[in-house]
Amino acid sequence: MKMDYVSSGIGKTDFLQLRKLYPLFVFSRVSWENRLDHLYIEYEFWTGKNSRNALFFRPSLKVYGRPIEKGSAEWLDPFLFQLGLIELISYWKATCSPEILIQAGSLAASQIKWWQKLYLKGLGEFFFRNGIERDYPGILHIECDSAKQFRPVEIFSLQGNLIPVGGGKDSFLTLEWMKEEKENNLCFLLNPIKAQWDTLRYFSYPLDQVIVVERQIDSLLLGLNKKGFLNGHTPFSALLAFLGTMLMALYKIKNYVASQESSANHPTVPSESINHQYSKSYEFERDFQKFLADSLCPSFSYFSLLRPLSEIQIARLISEIPGALSVFQSCNKNRHCGGWCGHCAKCLFSFLIFRPFVEAQKISGIFGSDLLEKQSLFSLFLSLCGKAEQRPFECLGTEEESLAAASLLWHKAKATGKKPPVLIEKLFSQYPHLLMTRNAIQATYDLVNTEHSLPKKFLSLLQKNVIKKALFDD
Structure with missing residues (x-):
């Protein structure tokens, strides 16, 4: 060509x-x-x-x-x-x-x-x-x-x-x-x-x-x-x-x-x-x-070591470590100057998977704003959820993981009588069939990849640290 x-x-x-x-x-x-x-x-x-x-x-x-x-x-x-x-x-x-x-x-x-x-x-x-x-x-x-x-x-x-x-x-x-x-x-x-x-x-x-x-x-x-x-x-x-x-x-x-x-x-x-x-x-x-x-x-x-785990599992595990969110940084755009740019696919995906497990004000402070409230990021958000011609060329989770995190936020908002974040509300109003049930979200979260090469000692280490947890209170 x-x-x-x-x-x-x-x-x-x-x-x-x-x-x-x-x-x-x-x-x-x-x-x-x-x-x-x-x-x-x-x-x-x-x-x-x-x-x-x-x-x-x-x-x-x-x-x-x-x-x-x-x-x-x-x-x-x-x-x-x-x-x-x-x-x-x-x-x-x-x-x-x-x-x-x-x-x-x-x-x-x-x-x-x-x-x-x-x-x-x-x-x-x-x-x-x-x-x-x-x-x-x-x-x-x-x-x-x-x-x-x-x-x-x-x-x-x-x-x-x-x-x-x-x-x-x-x-x-x-x-x-x-x-x-x-x-x-x-x-x-x-x-x-x-x-x-x-x-x-x-x-x-x-x-x-x-x-x-x-x-x-x-x-x-x-x-x-x-x-x-x-x-x-x-x-x-x-x-x-x-x-x-x-x-x-x-x-x-x-x-x-x-x-x-x-x-x-x-x-x-x-x-x-x-x-x-x-x-x-x-x-x-x-x-x-x-x-x-x-x-x-x-x-x-x-x-x-992390091969059996999904991005959403990793997000929850890290969210439970005191001070962790203020230390690491996954944004490639701002890699050399530090912080999160708040505009790229890595930032939006990272915000999405952490948001169900971290209080809104805290995670927004780390990223500089609430990225799920930014209308300008909707087309990028669609690409994370499988509704665009091309997925971003970045190290990101799967479309199913993005939808699981978005659906989890939607259900949590509805359960407390709150309005879901703008991007999530817009996604499921345009594509209601993408909204996952609670059982489907939990199943996605609990899924462990059996294709790995962990030596017995390190597999035991992973199993000790990964404890199944319910994503919903009821």
Whole structure:
């Protein structure tokens, strides 16, 4: 499918022209150095017809925190190599070169197949929004030109838990449940913002239990984005997974405890099988577990503690934690400046699922206003509830969860003789068939996803913290 783009400095360009101009994308090297106060990692990629007249990218990572475990550098190379293959995606998508050549190491045929699946599914939203057919003939071919082989490593004396902290509600709940394991937890932050530090302060984590990673995107890529080269969403949670397992190797950690919940499994564009949250899905979790066992370290354990839960269950659990709502922040629009913007899908969905469990004045104070009283947000509200052509490309709960929260608020208002919030009243007056019964709401809330990979110890932890509660008093 042909798409026009703005002037790029190389003339009017599009997907097909970019592939002709940049037929080859090369992962040429990875280097690292253990410096005085951090581990420095650098990758080199280039794209073009040959290396003499190519675009070169040299992104880097800096790892700050506790000193590296003695001897751990011996097995670092395979983890850095695979981490480079996920970093590669951000640069390859600028030109969608038909050929990817790996010179920094070699891959088995099964590994190439694994990476092709991740690239194509993880970039599903990118292809969709750029009008590119994901099954375009020859869209992506991977070859290796290196004799350097990386075999799985066996790391002994593994212990403890690595917890990625993003500053949102999900990792906040994971840290709450993992308090009994606190001494065995190591938290890691990628390019941290205020909400991430606020979360760690809430749980009183000392700095020697925190790893900070600074990821530096090559400025050339940012310039190409401005000039009209291809750009879009990448599988960020997959990057975190590979980055996290590299840290597990450095610090001899047993468990990677993610915070993905059940709604991450649902597609954003069902007709196209496109999922904004693909790398948060259970499908990716299972694929990554197998990749870890076959290609990196079979002793590592990777799972999501919240996988059995829905967004509305998580909202109620967090609403019962004193002071929690003033700490975390899930708004991507205001991510770097803090607070909630009050206009985006993340803000509206978060407000909707918390509102049944938090007093109106309190939740409105946190979000800056009562979002369910804003007529201007009605079209966005409809998209959350399945009454729009396109669901937002955000990490959101399912349409059923949105309707359950809205229906719960409607029933509670009617039971007390109050008027439901404007958006909810308008929704059910236009679409009365969407109003769920009390029994249906309770059933949605009580539903536990049985597709998960929780080790027995962590499943017991979840069961101890999740107690069935009636949503209605009568």
